[in-house]
Amino acid sequence: xxxxxxxxxxxxxxxxxxxxxxxxxxxxxxxxxxxxxxxxxxxxxxxxxxxxxxxxxxxxxxxxxxxxxxxxxxxxxxxxxxxxxxxxxxxxxxxxxxxxxxxxxxxxxxxxxxxxxxxxxxxxxxxxxxxxxxxxxxxxxxxxxxxxxxxxxxxxxxxxxxxxxxxxxxxxxxxxxxxxxxxxxxxxxxxxxxxxxxxxxxxxxxxxxxxxxxxxxxxxxxxxxxxxxxxxxxxxxxxxxxxxxxxxxxxxxxxxxxxxxxxxx
Amino acid sequence: xxxxxxxxxxxxxxxxxxxxxxxxxxxxxxxxxxxxxxxxxxxxxxxxxxxxxxxxxxxxxxxxxxxxxxxxxxxxxxxxxxxxxxxxxxxxxxxxxxxxxxxxxxxxxxxxxxxxxxxxxxxxxxxxxxxxxxxxxxxxxxxxxxxxxxxxxxxxxxxxxxxxxxxxxxxxxxxxxxxxxxxxxxxxxxxxxxxxxxxxxxxxxxxxxxxxxxxxxxxxxxxxxxxxxxxxxxxxxxxxxxxxxxxxxxxxxxxxxxxxxxxxxxxxxxxxxxxxxxxxxxxxxxxxxxxxxxxxxxxxxxxxxxxxxxxxxxxxxxxxxxxxxxxxxxxxxxxxxxxxxxxxxxxxxxxxxxxxxxxxxxxxxxxxxxxxxxxxxxxxxxxx
Amino acid sequence: xxxxxxxxxxxxxxxxxxxxxxxxxxxxxxxxxxxxxxxxxxxxxxxxxxxxxxxxxxxxxxxxxxxxxxxxxxxxxxxxxxxxxxxxxxxxxxxxxxxxxxxxxxxxxxxxxxxxxxxxxxxxxxxxxxxxxxxxxxxxxxxxxxxxxxxxxxxxxxxxxxxxxxxxxxxxxxxxxxxxxxxxxxxxxxxxxxxxxxxxxxxxxxxxxxxxxxxxxxxxxxxxxxxxxxxxxxxxxxxxxxxxxxxxxxxxxxxxxxxxxxxxxxxxxxxxxxxxxxxxxxxxxxxxxxxxxxxxxxxxxxxxxxx
Numbered sequence: 001x002x003x004x005x006x007x008x009x010x011x012x013x014x015x016x017x018x019x020x021x022x023x024x025x026x027x028x029x030x031x032x033x034x035x036x037x038x039x040x041x042x043x044x045x046x047x048x049x050x051x052x053x054x055x056x057x058x059x060x061x062x063x064x065x066x067x068x069x070x071x072x073x074x075x076x077x078x079x080x081x082x083x084x085x086x087x088x089x090x091x092x093x094x095x096x097x098x099x100x101x102x103x104x105x106x107x108x109x110x111x112x113x114x115x116x117x118x119x120x121x122x123x124x125x126x127x128x129x130x131x132x133x134x135x136x137x138x139x140x141x142x143x144x145x146x147x148x149x150x151x152x153x154x155x156x157x158x159x160x161x162x163x164x165x166x167x168x169x170x171x172x173x174x175x176x177x178x179x180x181x182x183x184x185x186x187x188x189x190x191x192x193x194x195x196x197x198x199x200x201x202x203x204x205x206x207x208x209x210x211x212x213x214x215x216x217x218x219x220x221x222x223x224x225x226x227x228x229x230x231x232x233x234x235x236x237x238x239x240x241x242x243x244x245x246x247x248x249x250x251x252x253x254x255x256x257x258x259x260x261x262x263x264x265x
Numbered sequence: 266x267x268x269x270x271x272x273x274x275x276x277x278x279x280x281x282x283x284x285x286x287x288x289x290x291x292x293x294x295x296x297x298x299x300x301x302x303x304x305x306x307x308x309x310x311x312x313x314x315x316x317x318x319x320x321x322x323x324x325x326x327x328x329x330x331x332x333x334x335x336x337x338x339x340x341x342x343x344x345x346x347x348x349x350x351x352x353x354x355x356x357x358x359x360x361x362x363x364x365x366x367x368x369x370x371x372x373x374x375x376x377x378x379x380x381x382x383x384x385x386x387x388x389x390x391x392x393x394x395x396x397x398x399x400x401x402x403x404x405x406x407x408x409x410x411x412x413x414x415x416x417x418x419x420x421x422x423x424x425x426x427x428x429x430x431x432x433x434x435x436x437x438x439x440x441x442x443x444x445x446x447x448x449x450x451x452x453x454x455x456x457x458x459x460x461x462x463x464x465x466x467x468x469x470x471x472x473x474x475x476x477x478x479x480x481x482x483x484x485x486x487x488x489x490x491x492x493x494x495x496x497x498x499x500x501x502x503x504x505x506x507x508x509x510x511x512x513x514x515x516x517x518x519x520x521x522x523x524x525x526x527x528x529x530x531x532x533x534x535x536x537x538x539x540x541x542x543x544x545x546x547x548x549x550x551x552x553x554x555x556x557x558x559x560x561x562x563x564x565x566x567x568x569x570x571x572x573x574x575x576x577x578x579x580x581x582x583x584x585x586x587x588x589x590x591x592x593x594x595x596x597x598x599x600x601x602x603x604x605x606x607x608x609x610x611x612x613x614x615x616x617x618x619x620x621x622x623x624x625x626x627x628x629x630x631x632x633x634x635x636x637x638x639x640x641x642x643x644x645x646x647x648x649x
Numbered sequence: 650x651x652x653x654x655x656x657x658x659x660x661x662x663x664x665x666x667x668x669x670x671x672x673x674x675x676x677x678x679x680x681x682x683x684x685x686x687x688x689x690x691x692x693x694x695x696x697x698x699x700x701x702x703x704x705x706x707x708x709x710x711x712x713x714x715x716x717x718x719x720x721x722x723x724x725x726x727x728x729x730x731x732x733x734x735x736x737x738x739x740x741x742x743x744x745x746x747x748x749x750x751x752x753x754x755x756x757x758x759x760x761x762x763x764x765x766x767x768x769x770x771x772x773x774x775x776x777x778x779x780x781x782x783x784x785x786x787x788x789x790x791x792x793x794x795x796x797x798x799x800x801x802x803x804x805x806x807x808x809x810x811x812x813x814x815x816x817x818x819x820x821x822x823x824x825x826x827x828x829x830x831x832x833x834x835x836x837x838x839x840x841x842x843x844x845x846x847x848x849x850x851x852x853x854x855x856x857x858x859x860x861x862x863x864x865x866x867x868x869x870x871x872x873x874x875x876x877x878x879x880x881x882x883x884x885x886x887x888x889x890x891x892x893x894x895x896x897x898x899x900x901x902x903x904x905x906x907x908x909x910x911x912x913x914x915x916x917x918x919x920x921x922x923x924x925x926x927x928x929x930x931x932x933x934x935x936x937x938x939x940x941x942x943x944x945x946x947x948x949x950x951x952x953x954x955x956x
Contacts, residue, residue, distance in 0.1 A: 053535055055531065055534070055535075074534075074539075075531075075534040075535060076534050076535075076536075076537050076538055076539045076540070077537075079534070079535055079536055079537035079538075080537040084535070084536070085535055087532065091529045091531065091532040092528075092529075092532075093524065093525050093528035093529055093532065093533075094528060094529075095524075095527075095528055095640075096521075096524055096525070096528060096642075097642040097643065099643075099645070100521060100524070100642070100643055103521055104521055104522065104524075104525045104533070104536055104538075105536055107518070107522060107525075107536050107537045107538055108536070108537035110518050112517060112518045112519075113518075113519065114514065114517075114519050114546060114550065116517070117513050117514050117517035117518065117519045117520070118510050118513050118514065121513065124513075124517045124518070127518065128516075128517070128518075128645065129645075132645045151642050151644060153642065169536070170536075173536065173537060381751070381753060383753050383756055383757060385760070429941075430937060430940055430941050432941075433940065433941050433942075433944050434940045434941070434944050436752055436753065437684045437752070437753075437756060437897070438893060438940050438944055440753070440756055441886075441889060441890065441893060441936070441940070442936075442937055442940055444886055445886065445890070445933035445936055445937060446933075446937075448883075448886065448929065448933065449929075449930050449933050449934075452926070452927065452929055452930050453927075453930065455926075456926040456927065576882065577764070580760060580761070580764060583757060583760075584761070587757065616772060617768070617772070619764055619767075619768045620764070620765055620768035620769065620772065622761070622764065623761040623762065623763075623764035623765035623768065624761075624765060625761075626757065626758065626760075626761035626764075627743060627758050627761050627762055627765065630747070630754050630757060630758045630761075631743075631746050631747075631758075634750070634754060
């Protein structure tokens, strides 16, 4: 299988006032690749995701996705082209059921409008039926428990299940690029283990999908990521396999601070 | 098996008939003391229904099992209402008004309930519909039926206009735009000479159907029903239609998308939802409902003035949606009916009407923000 | 030229009123991130409070007993304090329960509260639906200046507004409680962790905002010589609009926003033929224009959504 370039940024930059939260970052990801995005708190990882998804407009640089320019496109159009994401402090639709959450994920593929809803009932019902079928299948792949509780209010789920639903919701749109923002945050080691298993399942299911994953848990990064990119103060300071990164001095410095400084303190 | 089904059907119809008779009896009560006694009885029933789980499950099970029969029985009973109230047109009038407000509340529910856009301009679309069709009828002799469509569409067009600012604004700011819009329409209606200014438009002709004017008493099965009955049946159809539309929209991709926007706008955008468009859509559909209700109102009463479309009307409709239960189609209708009928039953306290509306909203939001009938999870039929 | 100057004074006066109301909106929004929509009604309540107090004082013979320059400030001060307390009471009873609820619930609740206030006022006065005559507490003399007729009460109103607004800024800038108010408006949680009593700070904010609003109500009454129970609705919408135009949450923005609205209305009435009945329409169109093209207002900072 030939793996094509999925997404590429060139000198991507955003300033908030005087602060460059993301500063001239060059980034690439190919189809079928899993890229880890790491860096200390406040290094601009989530901002990078917000730039890719169009929530923030970059002040400079380019984003090319499947050969098309994404800069300036509204968020929903970017999502429609197959960029799906999860959120750091997960943003499920809390008052809707688990299944409804996943159904909303399918929004980009479905096409019924208000006219269909009112006057072409059979079309809408078929759409819902297919959606429900697909949604239940997705949920069942992640957890039997979610399948049986698919009518539960999403807000009543425990944290680990919420992450799963969020990933299901993102996958429901058949994305080409999946952005995972700290999926293991607030999880126990066992739950994290399960999460890594889930990510592997995703990989098996859709081989050509590209995954960018922000993580603090290095165990996850080591197991999941083909390649790692390190951000610090908005700049890319290192890039390579996990082993290359873990020996990199700049990275150690970013995470642990400079030795002289430590000595002074 | 068959006798058991018939038995259950009889029980179901008996329960419905019981409530229907109660309702009719309540409507025919005028003394404040008796009205209060009735209300206490209703509240007692409600509490019992809530606490006595076995009865509740049995009843809801019964209704779910025979949905069609339950609906048919309900419709049949409502259709007999003008016959029961034959001698008191005033009661039929209340029912017509309740229906009009039910349409307004159903419309607003798309925004307030489904999408969490607080629109305080319901009165504006109501007024635009009413004035458009009234002016067409008075000056150009356009028929009511065409006016209904024109009124609704024109209101919808204004809804679109009102929806445009929501490309840039949301929350408070959007609500401010709707308030300002409502006030602008009110001021304009009050000052334009071609809308009759504060005097409004008198002598709006009643609709007619197959040569039967709605101003004439209605003869059905040898009964002479007061002229309000014409409007009762018209509004019955319109509420029925609105209900179907609202229900269908709720159970579709559109309704689900609105809910997503209500829950989390950013997450919705990240899942490919064009938030602006769906909000504008909610504005347009709401306004269409408002325009239709306004058209019926103007031809029914025969006289409109800006006072009928003041800010307070918008707040009343908001109250109905909140009381009934946001995003619950049936709850919203019940909210509208309650808040139309109860003030009429407490005419002695007419002066306190608005005050009580205000108090209802504040207390409901504090103690039961989900309303009398909270929204329910969508349940999809399981594949067998 | 004289005509323009005359209108300028009118615009300034109207702007002062809107500014005073808008300051309340901004203070509350800063402190709690809420829009207290009934604030306009609280302001008009200030005028009615003055009316009641004046009646009481007349009954007790204070009006003739005390000289005007003692009595009137005393009257206004009492009305201010009472209105401030009412505002604080509303915060405690109606707004605080929604502190952790979705934003729009407060909006709806306070719109309803406004209705309750208006109706209560209407029902508490005999013929409450009709305009009530506002006592002439300010001197009614006027003088000519270069062909421009200047009413003395306008000057007093203008002076009082400037004085009060500067006092409020001093209070916020220089006092401990003022610092607490600023801290809470920057970051409520952080302020709480630094040991600031949030509830008390918010209460003080509402006290100040409502008391200043009362002045706006009194100004409206004194200038028009009448007040009506439902003036608060329009007053509230205008004050809120002024706050939004200036930048919601920014107290300085209230001044700019208030003046802009005041100028738009006055000049629309004066210089657009037949424009008088439509002044409010022009004002709202300006507001909608701002909301579309500069939603954060003139002095408001662009807010980046937290994701």
